[in-house]
Amino acid sequence: MITATQTIGLALASIVLIAVPGPSVMFVVGRAFSHGRTNALASVLGNAIGCFSVGVAIAFGLGPLLERSEVIFQIIKWAGILYLIYLGIHAIRHAAPSHEVNSKELNNTSVWAAIRTGTIVGLTNPKSFILFTAVVPQFIDTTSGNTPLQIVVLGLIPMLIGLITDSTWALSAGQARTWLAKSPQRMTTIGRIGGASIIGVGVSVALSDNHR
Template identity: 30%
Template sequence: MLSPEQLLAFLGVALMITASPGPDNLMVLGVGMSRGRRQGMAFGLGCALGCLTHTLLATIGVSALLAASPIAFTALKVAGGLYLVWLGIGAIRSRGGARVDGSKALPDESLRRLFAKGLFANSINPKVVLFFLSFLPQFVIAGHGSVAWQTAQLGLVFTAQACLLFGLLGYFSGAIGLWVNRHPGVGLWLDRVAGTIFIGLGLRLILAR
């Protein structure tokens, strides 16, 4: 099982990453503002549960690499560290200005269809696959038991907190969306905080032996 320290460290970073302005949460806010709370929540929960696909792929991939060669596993972590540094630099260089467009007149869709859309969009996103393969292993501790089981637990924790945050975003989409539009600079600072976290995690894995 994950240690309390391991879990809290991962959860804190995961919450910050999920809350930072990005395509998924801005789409959840947009759907909620244009179609209503229930629709925003359905789409958001679909997006969040799409993370289960990436959790499975990361668990299988990490386990296969570790079984093949500890050196390959180390190489994955270093490559993941470089990828996180690259993401961090991009986030810090971002000019922010995130806006939510909830004014579009869109055709009505069932909650099931919106949920499926969110699930499908997240599940097939190759950038999210790459992110999970880079991010989850950073919090795996070899001495804490099965690497595969730790990776799976981390993915489930990430999915759970994404469900909570995206559900809340959908429910309060009107108020949050209008507030984001009135305070575009908030997105800039959230990007900078998330970018700093990415760079710190990446450098820690690149330099650690």
């Protein structure tokens, strides 16, 4: 049974960790600038799914495995870094005013593609592992039993907070993009800036000293 004290305590801790701009926020802003508000919101949903999936995996055994193997942790981390850099390069190469985007590009940036991309980023974001291996366990009541279920249920709290905060960033960046779209040259420039931002996220994660 999850108590109100557990819920409130974890919510406050999650807000501190999630609300501060980090890889997820910069990724969402970059997607909004590069592909628009709808794509960014779909990426937010995917990112939340990815992060929560990490929590489920940790709840049912990945956590102890990661604690024993620095190699596995680093493989997951660097897979995410390389994927972010790839997304950023792709956004820069395909930056163009809306009327110049062909049907193939529209298909590549569809809602389902954005959800899939966001999910991969969430799965490989080191902050997801930090959240579920260092923060959530602090609010588990071991005397109540069924620890895996507690992790899964408590994991819904940071997921919902992430959805709200990241969606706010996506809407704000999407609105800025709408104004910039009035000028084709500005639109191309902002698309490239969005791509560069996504690359910057990958670089920042690579340079960070994130451990379990």
